[in-house]
Amino acid sequence: MDASAPMSMRSTISRLLLLLLLSFGAASAISGCSKPTDANRRNFTDAINVAIADSIFIGFEEMPVIEFNSGYGGRRLARTEQRFETGDRYLKVPRQLFNDRKRTLLIEDLVGHDILIPWMKGYFTGQGPFDIPNDIYLFKAAHLSKAKVFRSGAATIHQFYCGKPGVGKIVGWTEPGKSNGVTITSVTYQVKLVDSPDWSSSLRKYLDETLSGEKNAMLVLTAEGWRTQ
Numbered sequence: 001m002d003a004s005a006p007m008s009m010r011s012t013i014s015r016l017l018l019l020l021l022l023s024f025g026a027a028s029a030i031s032g033c034s035k036p037t038d039a040n041r042r043n044f045t046d047a048i049n050v051a052i053a054d055s056i057f058i059g060f061e062e063m064p065v066i067e068f069n070s071g072y073g074g075r076r077l078a079r080t081e082q083r084f085e086t087g088d089r090y091l092k093v094p095r096q097l098f099n100d101r102k103r104t105l106l107i108e109d110l111v112g113h114d115i116l117i118p119w120m121k122g123y124f125t126g127q128g129p130f131d132i133p134n135d136i137y138l139f140k141a142a143h144l145s146k147a148k149v150f151r152s153g154a155a156t157i158h159q160f161y162c163g164k165p166g167v168g169k170i171v172g173w174t175e176p177g178k179s180n181g182v183t184i185t186s187v188t189y190q191v192k193l194v195d196s197p198d199w200s201s202s203l204r205k206y207l208d209e210t211l212s213g214e215k216n217a218m219l220v221l222t223a224e225g226w227r228t229q
Contacts, residue, residue: 036225041170043226044187048217051228052165052191056207057148058106059159060091063136087141090119091158092134105203106160107137113199115143146197162203163196165211176221183221184229190214 036043093107110116120136139147139158147158171188178184193208218229 037221037223039173039176039185039226044170044173044189044219045167047219047226047228048167048187048189051217052167055164056162057159058103058162059147059157060093060137062139062156062158063090063092063134064156087144089139089141089144089158091116091137091139092123093137095122095133095135101206102162102203105206106162106200109200109203110160111137112201115139115146115199146199161197162200163193163207165191166194168192168212171214173219185219185221185226187217187219188214189217 034040034042093103107116111118117138117140118135119138122133123136124131124133144158147160150157150159168190171190173185173187176183176185191211191213193204193211196204196207219226220229
């Protein structure tokens with residue numbers, strides 16, 4: 001510091017430097033005080049999320065062009081303007097005796113965002129005496145990336161990702177203690193739906209309500225941190 005500077009200025013600069021040093025030290029202490037092995041909300045949330053984050057998918061079977069053209073009632077129901085364009089797909093949704101709420105809401109969301117287009121109601125594929133009517137939806141090529149495709153035998157399934165469970169809140173936990181040579185704690189937490197797609201609105205609300213509520217997880221302390229038992 002310049003010795004010719006006024007005393008008051010040197011004093012002010014010294015105080016500012018001291019404050020900066022103290023702030024840096026406090027930040028370092030805070031960042032360094034939390035370790036993966038500590039019993040706290042953040043570590044418990046991370047551990048439980050790893051255990052419960054199973055992605056939710058709902059799939060519909062693709063209807064091959066040959067089946068669409070030759071199925072029972074196909075010529076009667078099909079109209080001349082109903083043609084397969086390059087890259088488009090048709091998905092068939094069997095009408096079920098018991099309502100599948102998740103599937104119904106998913107279709108409502110997909111139709112509401114023009115991802116699926118209602119195409120035909122009550123289509124019979126002609127697959128034997130136990131054939132049931134199917135509702136057919138047009139899945140435009142521009143939206144195909146919104147679903148994952150996998151094959152099950154001869155069938156092609158388009159699976160729509162709907163989100164996954166996650167920890168909404170850590171309610172509390174028991175004091176970590178030894179049991180059979182390991183340290184454990186029982187954690188109570190609330191679940192919510194996370195990472196749901198933008199087009200999912202009605203289904204998101206339903207899944208969030210279905211997943212909601214308090215649950216318990218037994219966590220075990222390892223050398224790397226907390227894990228579910």
